[in-house]
Amino acid sequence: MPHRFLPKQKLALLTTIYWFMLSYIIAALLFWYIRLQQQNEQMANYKLLELVADDPAYLQKVERINLxxxxxxxxxxxxxLTFLGIIIIGAIFVFRAVRRQFRVSQQQQNFMMAITHELKTPIAVAKLNLETLQKHRLDEQKQQKLIHMTLQETNRLNTLTNNILISSQLDGGGYKLVKExxxxxxxxxxxxxxxxQRFPERIFQWTIAPDIDxxxxxxxxxxxxxxxIENAVKYSPRNEPISLALYSDDRFIIIDVKDLGPGIPDAEKSKVFQRFYRIGNEEVRRTKGTGLGLYLCKKIAEDHHGTIRLADNLPTGSIFTLKFHHS
Known part of the structure; x- marks a missing residue:
């Protein structure tokens, strides 16, 4: 059976066991409630049988026993009902916590798979290019092409390591935010x-208002x-433009980044900003990435008291909008 289904099977098995145990506890609670009710009725009947019918206080004693x-x-x-409420609330809390932990564990596993691929690929390409330059006498044009490809892969590594280090430092409180x-x-x-320069085959369009501090x-x-921008490059077709606009109004500084890629489903729009989260299955995904880029965008925007929003770019694609108050 394919390995990628194992975590889901394990979660399904644990969920089944969990709900079985919860059902057993609730059934046991109901059983003891019925037994106590029966015992209470039996005790009341015993007390009534002990009463003397011609006792002047007979009716008062019967009423007292019934009350x-x-x-x-x-x-x-x-x-x-109190115990049942506590059990249900605790069960829901534990169930959600366990599912959340499974999701985090799965996302971390996906991250490790992605980071392994992301590290190996540029290193292998750069090594191959350098070995080619070392072993063969190439003309100037081919040399420049190999050097350009190597620089591209080096930039990928640099971006990757920056994202990992900054993400770790921001989450751990080890990064001191500079305000200037x-x-x-x-x-x-x-x-x-x-x-x-890195992607000469891509089309970049921008409208930037001058001198925005x-x-x-x-x-x-x-x-x-x-x-x-890197996210737009990953998901946009090569022949479609990537657009960026920087402008401001009386209250906000606004940055729009638009692409004409496949877009993001509504159900995934809020999830793409989660740490390690990526749409699709990690084992069959072709798009590069680690699931840290958009998470960092949101984290950095919030640390600067700003917001980031995701909307559809009709007819296709996505629009990411950053909005900050004027300093």
Missing amino acids: ESQRKNIQYRGEG EFNLSLIIEKLLVDFQ FRGDPLLVQIMISNL
């Missing part, structure tokens, strides 16, 4: 020029915008 029996019935019912004033327009223009951490802001 005591009713009180015990109410007490047992209240205690039973800088020209956001110039930084984004430089990033886009770099992407044009931003207060924040320049490194994190560059990583955030680079990840959004």
